[in-house]
Each structure stands twice: as structure tokens, then as C-alpha cells.
Amino acid sequence: MSTKFCQIADLDDVKHELVGIRRHIHQHPELSYEEVDTARLVAERLEDWGYAVTRNIGGNGLVATLRAGSSTRSIGVRADMDALPIHEMTGLSYASEHQGKMHACGHDGHTAMLLGAALQLARTRRFDGTVNLIFQPAEEAGFNSGAEQMLRDGLFERFPCDAIFGMHNHPGVATGTFMFRAGAFMAxxxxxxxxxxxxxxxxxxxxxxxxxxxxxxxxxxxxxxxxxxxxxxxxxxxxxxxxxxxxxxxxxxxxxxxxxxxxxxxxxxxxxxxxxxxxxxxxxxxxxxxxxxxxxxxRGYPVLINSEAETEFARQIAEELVGADKIIAPFGPIAGSEDFAYFLQQRPGCFVRVGNGAGQPMLHNAHYDFNDDNVTVGAAYWTRLVERYLQAQ
CATH class of the missing domain: 3.30.70.360 (Alpha-Beta Plaits)
Structure with a gap:
């Protein structure tokens, strides 16, 4: 495992801060197209770290852009921000304060992971090119979703991306285990x-x-x-x-x-x-x-189809980061759906799954909670993927 690029331990000093952000978002969930406070929190952090932030794309979506070096290459990484209309029953100290609203799918964790990568990329800048970090609203809408709205607002025309990557947690598989499948992955x-x-x-x-x-x-x-x-x-x-x-x-x-x-x-x-x-x-x-x-x-979301080259690249990054014993590839197709599929219709890329813990409650369950151990794992993964994709020649 090369130490030239980001390691999980590189984020140990900010893990407490990132977990705190994740739990704050969990405690204050917002449904699809209502993500005003979440988007504000995310944008303010990114601006503090030196990103150029464009707000209100596709509703409450935003894109944070950071450039380093002179390369014209670019990459997009996406996290979703919305919660679900579920009454939380976890009993956690940071459980939802909004009755009937809950982060039961882990979008709070997805957002925190990408914020962690944003922080690490800003303070190291070990890449050559442009990074577009996409924080998307309304993934849970089912149709007329946040991805569709961001594309209608000219996402890729305004923020060119040579490739696009996204990640979702996966209960039932050990924390920190990465899953990949090229081709049709989600229904x-x-x-x-x-x-x-x-x-x-x-x-x-x-x-x-x-x-x-x-x-x-x-x-x-x-x-x-x-x-x-x-x-x-x-x-x-x-x-x-x-x-x-x-x-x-x-x-x-x-x-x-x-x-x-x-x-x-x-x-x-x-x-x-x-x-x-x-x-x-x-x-x-x-x-x-x-x-x-x-x-x-x-008609809801289309089939999510991962491109071959980008999936293999994403798999290699995970193997470098956590080792081959924590990689499952190919992973079986998933009957769940995901509006990241719309992005993959327009750009090559890969949607990754990361284990949220064996024996943990499933997604969209009132007892579900995102595993905080994944915050720095995901942040390090995104950081390393950007560094390697935009590696200085």
C-alpha cells in the first residue's frame, strides 16, 4: 500500500470533528427538497476550507470546486443529503429532533465522508486538476429527483467531470469492506x-x-x-x-x-x-x-450501470487503502434503486458500496444508524481516489 497517497490514519486528527458533523446532520434531518439547513452547513464548511461553492443547483444542491496544478482533467464525487419520512426508534443521544423524519439510509454519513475528503484535499492538495464535490438533494424522491434536477440545471456543462463516482453504505457486510460490480449494479x-x-x-x-x-x-x-x-x-x-x-x-x-x-x-x-x-x-x-x-x-430511476474501466480503477483504490481481503468484486446485483444512475448515463463512473456492519439494521429501518467508523474510511477513500485519478504526471 503506497503511502504517497491518502491513508485512513491521515484523518485520525479530524475524526472527532467529522463524526460530530455526521451526528448533527442525523439529529436535524430534512426530507427531499427541504435540505436548506444541511446545505447551508455543508456550504459554510467548504467555503471555510477554500472551495468555490455554487449553491441552489437542482433545488438545495451545491457543487464545491477546488483546483490544483495545471492539468485540465476533472473528477466529480457525489454525496446525497436528504432524509426519510420515518419516525426514529434508535434511542440514540443524537436521535432525530424532528418527529417523523430520520436519516434511515445513511445520507448523513455519506455527506460527512465527502466533507472529510474535502477537508483532506484542501489541506494537502496532492492532485493536479479540478475536483467537483457534488452534494445532492432529494435522492429519496423516487422520481423527479435531485440528480435529475441538478442535470437540468446544467451540472456537467457548468462543472465538467471526466468521470463521476458515488458511494452508499451497505448494512449486513463488515464495516470498511468495499463492494464493486461493473455493468448493471442496481435496479x-x-x-x-x-x-x-x-x-x-x-x-x-x-x-x-x-x-x-x-x-x-x-x-x-x-x-x-x-x-x-x-x-x-x-x-x-x-x-x-x-x-x-x-x-x-x-x-x-x-x-x-x-x-x-x-x-x-x-x-x-x-x-x-x-x-x-x-x-x-x-x-x-x-x-x-x-x-x-x-x-x-x-417511471422512476433507471438501471444503474457502472462503466468497466472506472469500476476497476475504483476497486484498485479500495484494495490499496484497505487490502484485498476487504474487497468483494464482483458483488451481486442489488434490487434497490439509486438516482446516481442518471449521472452514469451522461458520464463514465462507478457507484461503490461500503459495509455498514454485519448484523446491523437494514436501510429504511427505524432502528438504523450509520456506522461512524466509516466516516474516516470513506473520507480517506475519496481522497485517495481523487489523488490517484488526478495524479501529477
């Missing part, structure tokens, strides 16, 4: 909103109704056949009914039932097939019960 995710419209009646006179609840309940089971009987068994797809609501009283057959689906896939042709089959099944199923259906099919 496309679509949301389907369905309304089954029937005819309400007294519960004692079901023959006078068109019961939307019966139709919706049957539809839940029918939807389970979309993947098992339509998608090639060698492909990966998920159709999950996550929400079903109908009625308010036991003695009333309601007028309508509403349900929402999450649909995941890894190939465009599978994504198209899923939409075709879901639409056809919903309409015909409702009709078979004498009801009718309204469908809103919302």
Missing part, C-alpha cells in the same frame, strides 16, 4: 398507482354492490404471477404491492380501493414487459369483477 424502479372503482353499498346487501375490495384483494394475488409466469426465470424482476387501502367502516362496502406497487428490473426489455403485463392484468382483472381501473404508471 430500475417504477411506481404504479392503481384505483379500482366499483359501486358502494350496505355490507348487508353485497349483491347491490360492485365490491372494489374483493377485486383489489384478488388482484394482489394475480400480480404475483407477472414475474413468475411472464419474465424469463434467468432474468431478475420484482413486483411488490406495498400499499392497499379501502373503506373506513365494517358495515360499508366502499366505492373504490387504492393500491401502490413497486416494480424493479435490470433490463429495458424486462422493464417494458412488466409495464405491459401489469397494465393488461389490472384492466382485465377489474373488468372481470364488474369494476373499472385507473392506472398511473410512474
Amino acid at each position: 430500475a424502479c417504477d411506481t404504479v398507482k392503481i384505483k379500482i372503482i366499483g359501486k358502494g353499498s350496505h355490507a348487508a346487501r353485497p349483491h347491490l354492490s360492485v365490491d372494489p375490495l374483493v377485486a383489489a384483494s384478488s388482484l394482489v394475488m394475480a400480480l404475483q404471477t407477472v414475474v413468475s409466469r411472464n419474465v424469463d426465470p434467468m432474468e431478475t424482476a420484482v413486483v411488490t404491492v406495498g400499499s392497499l387501502h379501502a373503506g373506513h367502516a365494517a358495515n360499508v362496502i366502499p366505492e373504490h380501493a387504492a393500491m401502490e406497487l413497486s416494480v424493479r428490473s435490470f433490463k429495458p426489455e424486462v422493464r417494458e414487459l412488466l409495464e405491459q403485463r401489469i397494465r393488461a392484468l389490472v384492466l382485465s382483472h377489474a373488468e372481470s369483477y364488474g369494476a373499472r381501473a385507473e392506472i398511473e404508471y410512474i
